[in-house]
Amino acid sequence: MEGFKIGRKGQFLESVKYITNDISLLSRGDGIEILTQSIEKERLFYVYPSENPNALEFYFILTGEVECELDESKVILGPQDYFSAKGIKDPVHFKTLSEVTLLWIITEPTFRYISNEITSLMDVVKQVEQKDRYTFNHSDRVANYAVKIAKKLRVNVEQLENLNVASYLHDIGKINVPEEILNKPGRLTDEEFDIIKKHPGDGAEMIKGTYYEEIYPIIEQHHERLNGTGYPNRLKGDEISLEARIIAVSDTFDAMTEDRAYRKAFDAQFALDELKKLSGTHYDPEVVRAFEEVLVEEGLVKNQESEQTG
Ligand SMILES: [Fe+2]
Ligand SMILES: [Fe+2]
Numbered sequence: 001m002e003g004f005k006i007g008r009k010g011q012f013l014e015s016v017k018y019i020t021n022d023i024s025l026l027s028r029g030d031g032i033e034i035l036t037q038s039i040e041k042e043r044l045f046y047v048y049p050s051e052n053p054n055a056l057e058f059y060f061i062l063t064g065e066v067e068c069e070l071d072e073s074k075v076i077l078g079p080q081d082y083f084s085a086k087g088i089k090d091p092v093h094f095k096t097l098s099e100v101t102l103l104w105i106i107t108e109p110t111f112r113y114i115s116n117e118i119t120s121l122m123d124v125v126k127q128v129e130q131k132d133r134y135t136f137n138h139s140d141r142v143a144n145y146a147v148k149i150a151k152k153l154r155v156n157v158e159q160l161e162n163l164n165v166a167s168y169l170h171d172i173g174k175i176n177v178p179e180e181i182l183n184k185p186g187r188l189t190d191e192e193f194d195i196i197k198k199h200p201g202d203g204a205e206m207i208k209g210t211y212y213e214e215i216y217p218i219i220e221q222h223h224e225r226l227n228g229t230g231y232p233n234r235l236k237g238d239e240i241s242l243e244a245r246i247i248a249v250s251d252t253f254d255a256m257t258e259d260r261a262y263r264k265a266f267d268a269q270f271a272l273d274e275l276k277k278l279s280g281t282h283y284d285p286e287v288v289r290a291f292e293e294v295l296v297e298e299g300l301v302k303n304q305e306s307e308q309t310g
Helices: 111-131 138-152 157-169 172-176 190-196 199-207 213-221 242-256 268-277 285-297 304-309
Strands: 014-017 021-029 032-039 044-047 056-063 066-070 073-077 082-086 092-096 100-106
Touching: 014 111, 021 111, 044 157, 111 138, 111 157, 111 172, 111 199, 138 157, 138 242, 138 285, 157 213, 157 242, 172 199, 199 213, 213 242, 242 268, 242 285, 268 285
Parallel strands: none
Antiparallel strands: 014 021, 021 032, 032 100, 044 092, 056 082, 056 100, 066 073, 066 092
């Protein structure tokens, strides 16, 4: 029948996979969007104030439980509970206690905006990886190691989430670096290196004003080094966020263990030994220690302590 539509489980008009959640558009009409959102366990999410005070956001919990923080009290909501927001002044914070699926209805079109935003950021990352033929899937590997390190360091859920997104996007600013410089086999001239040094700041600028704005300092700081010899701002020690110190280690390791235009890949043990040599001057010793544990567990390097004692 014209105008009538049946949708079966798992069918949608369009879907966006974020790093920790999935948003699917089920239907839309007259400016209203009907979506489902699935969020992993122990993730934070927010309902933000809208620019339009009359916009309504309505959420109905289909499966799972969430904890809602309200004026210093916490409310637990489960299946068939619902909440809505209209004209709120501050963001409302939620935490998922299990994997959660929400039915989400918004009177202000939002999906296209988030859908385009994340898709276009990830497209730029893919373009960077194609330009620099030695960094294929670099951001996936950097994210994978970064999250494992962070879990060892018991960072909070919010930091873990930001770290994950920032790892994917950390080199996005390289889109402005000419291909000849990225793939140059020989030593870079000072001028060429100055161009490379712009990518953390350019990346940060690209994130500002998007849904992911709060992670821009991590991107800006991923080449800073503890003793102030990094770039672009020569930050030192605690001036560099923990998330950026973690990406510094996982990024350097990945760069060393992959082929580059000017050399072959080093093995994992060699790369780790290099990181350890620079631990305390360039890299955070706690982060390097946590990373060694990860590599030992994955069987990529030998456990040197047990070798000495056993
Ligand atoms: Fe970088
Ligand atoms: Fe990188």
